[in-house]
Amino acid sequence: MLPKRALAAFRSALGADRVFDDAATRALYASDETPRRVDPDAVLFPASHDQVAALMRVAFEHRVAVTPRGAGSGNVGGALPAPGSVVVSFECMRRVLEFNPVDRLVVVEPGVVTRDIDHLAREAGLFYPPDPGSGDYCRIGGNLAMNAAGPRAVKYGVTRDYALGLRAVTGRGEEIRTGCRTTKGVTGYDLTRLLVGSGGTLALITEATLKLLPAPESVATLRVCFADTRTALDAVARVMRQAVMPSALEFMDQRAIDAIRPTGTADDLPVGTRALLMVEADGTAAELPRQIAALEAALDGPGLLEAKSGFERDAIARLWAARKSLSHAVKQIAPLKINEDVVVPVSRLADFVDFLDHTARAQRLAVVSFGHAGNGNLHVNLMVHPDDADEMARAQRALEAIMQQVLALGGTLSGEHGIGTEKRRFVPQEIDAVTLELMRAIKRQFDPHGLLNPGKIFPD
Template sequence: MLSDRALAAFRSALGADRVFDDAATRAVYACDETPRRVEPDAVLFPTSHDEVVALARIAFEHRIALTPRGAGSGNVGGALPAPGSVVVSFECMRRVLEFDPANRLIVVEAGVVTGEIDRIARSAGLFYPPDPGSSTYCRIGGNLAMNAAGPRAVKYGVTRDYVLGLRAVTGSGQEIRTGCRTTKGVTGYDLSRLLVGSGGTLALITEATLKLLPAPEAVATLRVCFNSNRAALDAVSRVMQQAVVPCALEFMDHRAIDAIRPTGAADDLPPGTRALLMVEADGAAEDVPRQIAALEQALAGDGLLGMKSGFERDEITLLWTARKSLSHAVKQIAPLKINEDVVVPVSQLADLVDFIDHTAHAHRLAVVSFGHAGNGNLHVNLMVHPDDADEMERAHLAHDAILLRVLALGGTLSGEHGIGTEKRRFVDREIDPPTLDLMRAIKLQFDPHGLLNPGKLFPD
């Protein structure tokens, strides 16, 4: 537990009402969306950059590990406290510090909800492209930590692509600023891109200067049904080889469709539908119909059962019903979801899905796959009963086999969820020893005592 001296120092720096070491608060912040729990020694709620500097310096002096946390919506243990650590929750740092439509940028604190950034941008005819599924409640600090993305990443890229600059605090309590306010700039090393995706292991990001884009005038949607996973994923390859880049290209496998059938969300799908694609185009209003026609041509092929288009808001909402109902429907299969977030080259996606099907059958498991097919980013969900020891053992074997197959196909362990605690034992299968050594050396420069989010990212 924290020493009285350290606790008093934190309270002096933040105020007594921002430092909690009671059992109830520690229990609430003992986990993220993973099933494991580790209670922190205390939870801190800074309200400003200066307070983060102060608490980091106290932690450095007393050798106290810090676990940064946004909304706790991650599912790889990125916000799981290390034993003996203190959670630093950024949920009270919710200020929009600057909104500059003329220069298409916004400056926000780490605790601002991601969807709020997009809402503010759209008030001036702009938008913030990264759109993780949790955007209505996740915090931008967590998005920066994991380099989050979402469906629009296939056209617009990921969070890292919209970071102009950062304000952060290192493990020794040193304040740093990275990047600039312009969209071009090559002065010094690009530390912004280094910090984004580092999972809070290099510095505590307190503020971000983010790039915005002009909002598209129009959006249109296609819901495309196929008789097999492979037919759908072959269509994905065709789409990604032609000139029109969709702003979303989402995939649902046959188990995902089976999961939503009890909800009625699949009632209007053509008979025999075993895979589904959601494809969107956006841009100038007069150009979107041309894009949709090109996408329809690329999607047509063997196994196509039906295609519906929507150009108006109500039509688009109706077409997305099946995909939007999936999250709740999957939870009805089993109480625990082991969620993987893997990426392979688009041309290898069909082979990966075939392997997942065979693995699920061999291990007698319910495995639901869906995701951002245009990027080759697949969310693989092993639905299990945690009180069934045999099923859990089979699930772990299947999970490991799937990750190894991803690497064999030239893929990567994570596209947007991060590594956290859950996948770090596989990292040295993807990254060679000299590169890992260099990464560890960089970590020491930022965090000489290893106090920032220990037990994450790297294998022991």
């Protein structure tokens, strides 16, 4: 349990109404979307940058580990409390500090909901491109910690590409500022890009200056059905070789399609559909028909059953309904979803999915694959029953094989979910020992006592 002197110091720094150590509150913040739970010793709710700096100085003095938390919507254990730690929840830091349409930027605190940033931007004809699937409730601080993305990443990039600058607090409780307010700047090292994706292990982000873009005038969507997975993913490779860059290119395999059938959103799919692509283009209303025609030409080929387009808001919503219902639908297959967001080169996607099918058969597992095919980023979901020891052992064997194959194909362990606690044992397979030690040395510079989100990213 947290020493009384440390608890009293946290209350002195933040106020008693922002520090809770009762069992009910600790239980509420004991997990994220992973199935494991660890009760923190206390939960802190800072309301400002100064309070974050103050609590971190207390933590440094008393050697108390700190687990930062946004909405707790991650599924790799990034917000899972370390034993003996306190959770620092940023949900009370939700102010928009500046909105500057002329300079196309917004300055926000980490507790701002991601979708709200986009809504604000669109009031001025701008938009915030990163669009994680949890955007309606996830917080920008968590997005920065994990370098979150979403379907639009294929054209517009990821969170890191929109972070112009940060204000943060190190493991010593010291304030740092990184980056600038302009899209060009090479003064000093790029610490902004270092902090984004670091999972809260280097500093606690308290403010973010984010780049905005002009909102596209129009959007159009294609729902494309194929007779098999390989021909669908061969079509993805063709799309990514031609001149028109889609703003989204999503894939669903046969099991994913089967999962959404009970929702009614797949009732109008052609008979024999075993793979589905969602392809989106954006731009001016005048140029969209040309873009869609170019995409349709690239998609045309063996295995194509149907390509249905939508140019109006309602039509687009209907076409996306199947994809958006998927995350919830797959949970009906089995109680536990082991979700991996691996990435392979687009040219190797078809080979990788063939390997997944072989592994699923060999280990007698239900494996559902979908995700951002345009980036080679697939969400591989092993659907299992946690009370079945034999099935869980087979799932672990499958997971080991999948990670090895990802790296053999020139891929990477995580595209947007991060490493957290769940993938850190695989990290040495991708990163060599010398590079890992350099990363650990950087960690020690920011956080000499190892207090910031311990037990994440690095293997023991």
